[in-house]
Amino acid sequence: MSDNDLRTLMRDAVGDAPAREFSTPVIASAARARTRRRRALYGVAGIGAAASVAAAVAIGGSLLSSPAPAPVAQPSAPASAPSDPGAIALPSSLPVGETVAVVDGALPSGTSVGELPMDAAWTPDGTIELPLATPSGTASLSLSASASGCSADSSALDAATLDAVASAICSAAAQYPNQPGTVVDGGSIDPAA
């Protein structure tokens, strides 16, 4: 048994593997299904967040208006928003919830975004810090998104993963009219972010 070392033992153990083919159409189909599930999740999360904002605005408005039925100053809508007063306010830039989902989707298995602090938000200059939970402990992930591109930085992730995260954030941010953390309405940060 001269070749009876760990390498040989391991190779022998997998040597009688039952045959299995991984077909590209099946893989592609599974990838599309995963993408659909993720988009559905974003959609549900986005609608939930928008509904919460609309409800909060409605309750706030009714409380302010009940003592005296005077006209109440309403925050002006972003230029791209519809003027229908009953419409749900859609986020005009990448919300934090979707940011987390996008980052999670680009992270390797075993690593995920950790518990967010209460004040987690995109800053007006387009940066955000997210906590990471990795197999070896916690870490931090810095994201930056601007018109010139996106970047991600973390000591816990390798360059390929950081590229994937940055690219995913750029793709997600491009779905919105404004860059993440864009200041609208003369000084207030986009409430959807």
Place this chain on the structure above:
Amino acid sequence: MVEDRDGAFTEWAQRTAQQLRGTAYLLCGDWHTADDVVQDALVRVYERWHRIRPEAATSYARRVVATSAVDRSRKPWRREVPSDVLPDRPSGPHDDGPDYDVVSALAELPSRQRAVLVLRFFDDLSVDDTARVLGITPGTVKSSTSRGLDRLRELMRTPVLAGLDEEKP
């Protein structure tokens, strides 16, 4: 465009999938779970195929396989549960041979030690590459290798593994 991408992906997957299956099997201990883990890794690589280089794809897929296997072993519903009835074993302890085969012995190790040994001795990764794949330090790789080999020797009761941990990184 999609055909180009699928063609290149298929070529890469054909080269890589069998080695990934072996890694996953040694980490998970059964072929069904191993195939699930590998399929998941291939799906993730496919999603990112246009953004990563083929050589990085292999490293990424290996990382997905290793961390998925570690993850699965940490899920509460996948942990071992106490039982009054011991399962049948093909053979009991003998003085003239190993108590365990290598897969059963690996299954007895903590998940990180198992992953380190499989990546180092089945995938032939260096200490640094193993550390990168698992997101741990090279020092942890070395100590996990040493402890894992000690435990494997104990489980397999065979001297053939002696000296493996003295290898250079």
